[in-house]
Amino acid sequence: MxxxxxxxxxxxxxxxxxxxxxxxxxxxxxxxxxxxxxxxxxxxxxxxxxxxxxxxxxxxxxxKPLAAFGRTALTNYLGQTAILVVILFLFDLKQKVSVSETTLIALCIYAVQIPLSFLWLKRFRMGPMEWLWRLLTYGKRIPIRK
CATH class of the missing domain: 1.20.58 (Methane Monooxygenase Hydroxylase; Chain G, domain 1)
Structure with a gap:
C-alpha cells in the first residue's frame, strides 16, 4: 500500500x-x-x-449508510436531476449558479437522499427506478417488497 x-x-x-x-x-x-x-x-x-x-x-x-444510497443509484441520479431542473427553472437560476452554490445544493440533496434511501430499503428490495429497469429488462414482474 x-x-x-x-x-x-x-x-x-x-x-x-x-x-x-x-x-x-x-x-x-x-x-x-x-x-x-x-x-x-x-x-x-x-x-x-x-x-x-x-x-x-x-x-x-x-x-455503511452510503450502501443504501448506492443500491438506489439510478433512482437517486434521476431524482437529483429532477430536483435540480425544478430548482433551476422555478427560481430562474439558469446560468446564474456559481460552483460553490452548486456544491451547496448538491450537498443538501445528498443530505435528503441518503436517509431516504436507507428508509426505503428497509421496506423494499430495491429502488423504484431499479425495479422499473429490471421489469423492462427481464420483461416480467419482479417483487419489490421485502
Missing part, C-alpha cells in the same frame, strides 16, 4: 497547481473544457484515497 499512499499524497499536492494551470489555460470556461488536467489529478487522488480508506474497518462502518 505504500504506492497508494504516495499516489494520494502526490495528487493532493498537485491538485492546487493543476487547478491553477487549468484556470490559466482556459480562463473563461476552465471547468467545461475537454482537456481537464485538474480533473485527472483529482480523480487519481479520489481513487487512491478511497482504496486506502476501504482497508480501514472503522471507516467502512462510517460509510
Amino acid at each position: 505504500p504506492q497508494l499512499r504516495l499516489t494520494a499524497w502526490v495528487c493532493l499536492a498537485l491538485t492546487p497547481g493543476a487547478i491553477y494551470l487549468q484556470y490559466r489555460t482556459f480562463p473563461t470556461s476552465w471547468y467545461e473544457e475537454g482537456a481537464n488536467v485538474a480533473g485527472l489529478v483529482m480523480a487519481a487522488f479520489y481513487v487512491s484515497t478511497f482504496l486506502l480508506l476501504h482497508r480501514n474497518r472503522r471507516i467502512l462502518q462510517l460509510l
Whole structure:
C-alpha cells in the first residue's frame, strides 16, 4: 500500500497547481473544457484515497449508510436531476449558479437522499427506478417488497 499512499499524497499536492494551470489555460470556461488536467489529478487522488480508506474497518462502518444510497443509484441520479431542473427553472437560476452554490445544493440533496434511501430499503428490495429497469429488462414482474 505504500504506492497508494504516495499516489494520494502526490495528487493532493498537485491538485492546487493543476487547478491553477487549468484556470490559466482556459480562463473563461476552465471547468467545461475537454482537456481537464485538474480533473485527472483529482480523480487519481479520489481513487487512491478511497482504496486506502476501504482497508480501514472503522471507516467502512462510517460509510455503511452510503450502501443504501448506492443500491438506489439510478433512482437517486434521476431524482437529483429532477430536483435540480425544478430548482433551476422555478427560481430562474439558469446560468446564474456559481460552483460553490452548486456544491451547496448538491450537498443538501445528498443530505435528503441518503436517509431516504436507507428508509426505503428497509421496506423494499430495491429502488423504484431499479425495479422499473429490471421489469423492462427481464420483461416480467419482479417483487419489490421485502
